[in-house]
Structure formats: structure tokens, C-alpha cells
Amino acid sequence: MSQEERRRADTRMVPYPSHSIVPERDVNSIPVLETRHLGIEFGGLKAVEDFNLTIGRTEIAGLIGPNGAGKTTVFNLITKVYEPTRGIVLINGHDTKGLNIVQASRLGIARTFQNIRLFSQMTVEENVRIGLHNQIRYDMFTGILRLPRYWKQERKQHQQAMELLSLFGMQDMADVRADSLPYGAQRRLEIIRAMATNPSLLLLDEPAAGMNPKETEELMENIVRIRDQFQIAVLLIEHDMNLVMGICEGICVLSFGKIIAKGTPADIQKNPVVIEAYLGRKKEAQA
Amino acid sequence: MTKAKRNRLIYNMITYGLVIAAFIILQSMVDAKTITRSLKGQLVPICAWVVMAVSLNLVIGFSGELSLGHAGFMSVGAYTGTIVSGWMLNVFDVQDTTLRLVVAILAGGLMAGLAGTLIGIPVLRLRGDYLAIVTLAFGEIIRNLVNVLYVGIADGRLQASFLKKTLPSQAIMLVDGAKGAVKIKPISNFTMGFILVMITLIVVINLINSRTGRAIQATRDNRIAAESMGVSVIRYKMTAFVTASVLAGMAGALYGLNATTVVPTQFTFNQSINVLVFVVLGGLGNILGSVISAAFLTVLPELLREFSDLRMLLYAIVLILVMIFTNNPLIRDFIGRLFQSLRRRFSHGSQDETTGGETK
Numbered sequence: 001m002s003q004e005e006r007r008r009a010d011t012r013m014v015p016y017p018s019h020s021i022v023p024e025r026d027v028n029s030i031p032v033l034e035t036r037h038l039g040i041e042f043g044g045l046k047a048v049e050d051f052n053l054t055i056g057r058t059e060i061a062g063l064i065g066p067n068g069a070g071k072t073t074v075f076n077l078i079t080k081v082y083e084p085t086r087g088i089v090l091i092n093g094h095d096t097k098g099l100n101i102v103q104a105s106r107l108g109i110a111r112t113f114q115n116i117r118l119f120s121q122m123t124v125e126e127n128v129r130i131g132l133h134n135q136i137r138y139d140m141f142t143g144i145l146r147l148p149r150y151w152k153q154e155r156k157q158h159q160q161a162m163e164l165l166s167l168f169g170m171q172d173m174a175d176v177r178a179d180s181l182p183y184g185a186q187r188r189l190e191i192i193r194a195m196a197t198n199p200s201l202l203l204l205d206e207p208a209a210g211m212n213p214k215e216t217e218e219l220m221e222n223i224v225r226i227r228d229q230f231q232i233a234v235l236l237i238e239h240d241m242n243l244v245m246g247i248c249e250g251i252c253v254l255s256f257g258k259i260i261a262k263g264t265p266a267d268i269q270k271n272p273v274v275i276e277a278y279l280g281r282k283k284e285a286q287a
Numbered sequence: 288m289t290k291a292k293r294n295r296l297i298y299n300m301i302t303y304g305l306v307i308a309a310f311i312i313l314q315s316m317v318d319a320k321t322i323t324r325s326l327k328g329q330l331v332p333i334c335a336w337v338v339m340a341v342s343l344n345l346v347i348g349f350s351g352e353l354s355l356g357h358a359g360f361m362s363v364g365a366y367t368g369t370i371v372s373g374w375m376l377n378v379f380d381v382q383d384t385t386l387r388l389v390v391a392i393l394a395g396g397l398m399a400g401l402a403g404t405l406i407g408i409p410v411l412r413l414r415g416d417y418l419a420i421v422t423l424a425f426g427e428i429i430r431n432l433v434n435v436l437y438v439g440i441a442d443g444r445l446q447a448s449f450l451k452k453t454l455p456s457q458a459i460m461l462v463d464g465a466k467g468a469v470k471i472k473p474i475s476n477f478t479m480g481f482i483l484v485m486i487t488l489i490v491v492i493n494l495i496n497s498r499t500g501r502a503i504q505a506t507r508d509n510r511i512a513a514e515s516m517g518v519s520v521i522r523y524k525m526t527a528f529v530t531a532s533v534l535a536g537m538a539g540a541l542y543g544l545n546a547t548t549v550v551p552t553q554f555t556f557n558q559s560i561n562v563l564v565f566v567v568l569g570g571l572g573n574i575l576g577s578v579i580s581a582a583f584l585t586v587l588p589e590l591l592r593e594f595s596d597l598r599m600l601l602y603a604i605v606l607i608l609v610m611i612f613t614n615n616p617l618i619r620d621f622i623g624r625l626f627q628s629l630r631r632r633f634s635h636g637s638q639d640e641t642t643g644g645e646t647k
Contacts, residue, residue, distance in 0.1 A: 079515060101514040111515055119508035121572075122501070123291055130505045133498065134517045140526060143497025144490055150497065157498075175291035197516055 026056025131196025334480025351507030356422030362554035364395030364539025399536020467550030
């Protein structure tokens with residue numbers, strides 16, 4: 001970029017904040033997540049560009065798009081795995097510039113991973129207890145010396161972990177090693193572990209991947225139930241359109257790093273741009 | 288109480304019980320003078336190496352970082368311990384050996400912990416094999432430093448230098464360069480060794496079964512997931528690393544004060560690898576395994592002494608055999624079943640409480 005071009009780019013006026021939608025019930029509170037002109041470049045390749053999204057306090061939002069569109073990159077930007085090269089991420093109204101993953105999680109975001117990342121050599125209960133790490137605390141010396149506070153906090157952790165596990169009926173598996181759980185249970189455990197951090201925004205990266213229709217149905221109910229019970233916002237990446245159209249209130253469609261459509265499920269379903277991104281142009285299909 | 292918790296409790300009780308039983312048996316053998324001289328001389332080193340193995344297991348088995356300089360921390364502890372002990376004797380005229388030993392061990396742990404902190408701060412921020420490389424270098428650096436370290440007492444003061452001639456010629460030398468720490472009054476004893484082993488076991492076992500220990504294990508299993516859960520990875524890797532180096536320093540002080548001289552070549556890279564062998568042979572994350580393998584492999588070279596030249600060859604063969612046997616799935620399965628039947632017999636005795644809980 002020449003100096004002249006850069007000067008012109010710096011003085012260019014951009015709409016701010018850009019058009020976004022949230023449910024009517026969340027209009028009176030600060031949005032859980034707000035991204036403005038968020039973008040990241042990897043050595044000249046713009047993986048995500050001008051990503052504007054607002055998520056209401058109790059909204060279930062969906063992020064969809066063809067493979068390689070940059071959906072997981074958006075998650076990594078929100079959770080501070082990557083530092084954005086442009087734009088800002090606000091979590092509960094707090095700027096996240098310069099924060100690391102741990103600090104971002106303390107602001108109230110929790111996530112699950114596309115390829116399951118459990119603490120494989122630990123038990124199911126211990127996995128949930130790691131989620132409770134910053135909720136129920138005591139220091140190292142209390143632990144080594146087994147002071148009364150240790151027993152009190154351990155009991156509290158155990159109770160809370162069990163309560164959380166009972167959300168998905170997994171109390172009986174508390175002592176099983178995480179890597180010996182069946183696939184579906186591993187995915188459920190990841191959600192429980194994320195919920196243990198007491199988040200205000202839950203990010204789910206392909207929660208229904210590899211699940212059969214019946215399990216997906218259950219998962220949909222569970223996500224809605226969690227939202228209702230804990231009054232949190234959920235942002236999910238998913239390829240299963242039944243799930244996305246079934247529970248999401250606002251949907252954002254990403255293609256080649258850019259938002260190509262935003263709206264309610266009904267809007268998205270009849271949006272010609274979205275159909276084109278997923279199925280290709282009509283002319284090409286006929287040819 | 289849940290099943291996993293009960294199993295863990297039984298496992299920990301076996302670990303403590305075994306160490307206590309071994310101590311009682313060996314101590315009574317010492318009292319009855321039925322113990323061989325070579326084994327008697329090995330008692331304190333066994334304790335020191337057990338502490339080394341258990342503490343290294345905390346780093347490798349629980350925090351998942353490969354440290355190749357554990358003997359370096361031991362050497363820091365050994366030198367600090369001997370210097371502090373000599374200082375207390377010569378300057379403050381402390382005749383109480385137990386007091387001197389305790390203070391020396393604490394000082395050794397403190398200095399080694401300081402060294403661990405200094406190395407850990409930059410290195411634990413890196414990923415992959417960097418810790419292994421830097422700790423390896425640390426062990427060598429320490430060895431070369433103490434090789435030219437001169438510490439002596441003159442005019443009632445402790446003086447240290449890297450040049451011998453800067454110390455007054457009439458000084459009482461505590462550390463004499465390549466000759467190492469000289470004229471040490473051996474004050475370590477088996478009881479203190481046993482106490483140190485017990486303290487190490489309590490610290491490590493209680494630590495890994497606490498909030499901190501779970502965080503340490505989480506950073507081992509999945510770094511990114513741990514961070515996403517709000518666990519500060521660097522902080523907990525640091526906790527494990529510094530705790531291990533403190534314990535290694537304490538073991539070093541105990542070990543150093545067991546002989547009349549400590550030379551720098553006692554704490555080479557080979558010794559670090561030896562401790563690594565104890566840990567790997569005993570099983571990563573297996574405390575009881577570390578204790579047994581450290582004790583066994585410390586005594587083994589002495590037991591093989593009659594084969595003289597073939598000694599180290601046989602040592603290697605024994606190592607290979609143990610590795611093969613403990614890694615064979617069929618043999619593991621057999622041992623597992625043996626343990627299960629033992630446990631069934633064990634819970635048979637206390638049938639009332641267990642079945643009462645389970646039938647509900």
C-alpha cells in the first residue's frame with residue numbers, strides 16, 4: 001500500500017456501528033458481545049474482514065457458512081486466541097484489546113471446540129472442576145496443608161460439579177476417565193465444563209457434529225434449556241440446518257471471511273445470496 | 288464417598304504405608320546391627336533419590352514438561368546445605384547437628400527454589416521442548432559455576448569468590464573449586480531422610496489432589512482448553528516447576544551432608560537422566576512407582592557389585608526387562624486382575640459399609 005493510498009484509507013468514513021439485530025427483550029441491556037469492523041490478516045490473507053455482530057443478553061445466535069469461511073477464526077478472535085488486526089471486540093461492554101485467553105474467559109466467555117479438547121487423563125468430575133477453577137477458589141498452601149477451608153471448598157466444588165453434570169444426566173459418569181466416554185457424552189461434557197465457568201456468552205463450535213438426528217434433537221432441547229435456566233447468550237457454529245433454523249433467533253452467514261447476510265431464520269432461508277453461497281449460481285447448476 | 292475417591296485414598300495409603308513400613312524395618316535392622324554395611328551407607332542416598340524422583344514426577348508426570356536438569360537443582364541444594372552447615376558450625380558455633388541439618392535442608396530448598404524461579408520465568412512461557420533444552424543447559428552451567436566457586440570463612444565472616452587468591456590464605460575452606468565442598472561433617476541421618484521423604488509425599492500427593500494440582504494436570508492434558516477455562520497455564524506450570532526444584536534442593540542438602548566431600552562431577556547430566564529413568568520406570572504420574580523404582584535402582588548397582596565389570600551391563604538389562612514387562616498389555620492385565628481380586632478381598636472385610644452405600 002502506498003503512502004497516498006494509506007492516507008486515503010485512514011480518512012475514509014465508515015458506518016459505525018453497522019446494522020445489527022437483537023431480540024426485542026434484550027434491547028434494554030448491554031449486548032453480551034459486540035464486534036465492530038473485526039478483522040484479521042494472516043500475512044496478507046484476510047481470513048475475516050469487517051465482521052460486525054451484536055448478540056443480545058439472552059439470544060441464541062447462529063454463525064453459518066461454507067467450509068473455510070472463517071467461522072472458527074471468528075471464535076478464536078472473540079476468545080483472544082488471535083489478536084485482531086482491525087476492529088474491536090466488546091464483551092459485556094468491556095474492550096478486550098490486548099487481553100489474553102485467560103483474561104477474556106474471566107470476562108464471561110466460555111467455549112467448546114470443534115475437535116473435542118477435554119482433559120483426557122482426568123475424570124469427568126475433575127473436568128467440570130477445572131471449569132469451576134475461578135468460581136470456587138482456595139490457594140495452594142490451603143490445599144497442601146488440608147486446612148478446614150480446603151474441605152469446605154472441595155465439598156462445594158463437588159456439589160456444584162454434580163449439579164452441573166445432572167443438567168445432562170451425567171452424574172453417574174462422574175468417575176469415568178474423560179477419554180473413555182462415548183463421543184456424544186464427550187461433546188456434552190465439553191458444554192457442561194464450559195457452563196461451569198459461569199459464562200454470560202457460550203460459544204459452541206459445531207456441537208452437533210457427528211451426532212445422529214435423535215441426539216441432535218436432544219442437544220437442541222438442552223441448548224434452549226440452558227439458555228432459559230441460566231439466562232445466557234449462545235453463539236453457535238453449525239452445519240446442521242435443522243438445528244440452526246430450529247433454535248437460533250438471529251443468524252449470521254459468513255462466506256470467504258465476509259458477512260453476506262444477517263437476519264432471522266426465515267430471512268436467511270429465502271435470501272438469494274445465501275442460497276448462492278451454499279449451492280452455487282443457478283446458471284452453473286443448469287449447465 | 289465416590290468410588291474414584293476411595294480408590295485414590297487406598298492408593299495414597301498404600302504409598303504412605305509402604306514408606307513407613309520400609310523405614311521401620313530398615314531402622315530396626317540398623318538398631319539390631321543385622322544390616323549389611325553397604326546397604327547402611329545407602330540409606331540416606333535412597334531417601335534423597337526418592338525425593339528427587341517424586342519431585343521430578345511432579346514436573347514430568349503432572350505438568351507434562353520435560354526437565355533434564357533436575358540434578359542441577361540437587362547440586363544447588365547440596366552446596367548451599369554444606370556451606371550453611373559449615374557456616375553455622377564455624378561462625379556461630381552451633382553444635383546441635385539436628386538444628387544444623389534442618390536449617391541446611393531449608394536453605395538448600397530455598398536456593399534451589401530461587402534457581403527454579405529464575406529459570407522458569409522465561410522458559411515456561413515457551414512451548415515444546417525448550418524447557419528440556421534450557422534445563423539441560425542449566426545443569427551444565429551450575430556444574431561449571433561450582434567448579435570455580437571458592438567459599439571460605441575468614442575473620443569470622445563467610446566469604447565467597449570465583450578466584451581462590453581473593454580469599455585470605457588463612458581462611459577455612461568450605462568449598463574449594465574443583466575439589467568441591469570439602470571437610471564436611473556428615474550430619475545426615477536416616478530418620479531425617481525418612482522425614483523428608485514423608486514431607487515430599489505429603490506435599491506432592493496433597494498438591495495434585497487439590498485445586499492447584501488439578502489445574503496443573505489440566506495444563507498437561509490440553510493447554511488451550513485449560514486457558515479457555517480461565518486457568519493461567521504459565522502460573523501453574525511455574526508452581527509445579529518451583530515446587531519440584533525446592534524439593535530437589537532439599538534432597539540435595541540431605542545428600543551433600545551425608546558424605547565428607549561433595550564434588551561438582553556428582554551432579555552431571557547423567558544424574559539428571561538417572562532420575563528421569565526412575566520416573567519413567569515408575570510410571571509418569573505414578574508416585575508409588577517413583578518411590579519404588581528410585582529405591583530399587585539406587586540399591587541395584589550395589590547388589591550387582593559382585594559381577595564387577597558386568598555391573599552396568601546387567602543394570603541396563605534389568606532396566607530393559609522391567610520396561611518390557613510393565614508395558615506388556617497381557618502382564619499389565621494380569622497385575623490389574625491381581626489387584627482387583629485383592630481389592631475385592633479388602634472390601635469384603637468392610638462389606639457392611641460398602642454394600643450399604645452401593646445398593647441404594
